[in-house]
Amino acid sequence: MSIGLRPYLPSDAETLAAIFVASIEQVACEDYDVEQIAAWTSKADDEAAFGARLAAQLTLVATFDGEAVGFASLRGADFLDMLYVHPEALGQGVATTLVDALEKLATARGAAQIKVDASDTAEPFFAARGYRPQQRNTNEVAGVWLANTTMLKLLAANDAGLSGSGGRV
Template identity: 40%
Template sequence: MNLRPYRPSDVSALAELFYQTVHSVNRRDYTAEQCRVWATGHPDLSAWDASFQAHRTWIAEEDGHIVGFADLDVEAGYLDRLYVHKDAQRRGVGTALCDAAEACARAAGVRRLETHASITARPFFAARGYALLREQEVERGGILLKNYVMILEL
């Protein structure tokens, strides 16, 4: 596996990976309706690209195929997205991406890293030492989705 910086030409592949992951991996913890509003299949690619470029974004590749991505808002100390391809689960991709984001945050002098973890991702972050700050519900398309605000003291 290789980690590399984001390129604008990646945005469509990342949107597809996000859609496939939510509708397969996260489907075990969320209803079909929740997954449908979370990952509609029609994201605003220009907004995604702008967000990825504004953040520090890593792409995980294996044999030239994108198998995961993560992005960090360094100024806010916020790990925004961390998604691993449905066929690359439990192979260290998420760990490598999270390691890179945490190392970047430390190097930038961030003292506390925050993420909003899905039900599915909560055990992964808890195992890394992220503490539960609070449970919350976010609204997407009139539907509520539960997630968890978690923090890691760096």
């Protein structure tokens, strides 16, 4: 099935919140315990706040036959904030399509590198794409500690250019 990509619309908030919860409860549950999963999914409890976070970033929605199956967001020029794929759409290149597009957009915004705080579930996905671990983080979410790993990938197009130009535009 071919994967469509489009920008986030405010009317997507409810569907993307459901994808966020399903992907954490059914996929990330292999790497985090029940309390951690509940704390993580609680970030979508306030749907308006969840939608506002997506609207404030460059958020792309991946679709199968027009139906949303995943989403990813770029904060600023160089931070990949969210990446979630519906459990029924896993392993079909949805995350690859989303991250390919965000890396191109980061490059277009002048970034020489892109960073992500990768969940333990997503770390192998990012490692396979050339992201390298920088540091381990432990963050408190709703009173529960969740670990992730900051990973960084150099964006070749701008890395070469920046070394000569002296700085980020």
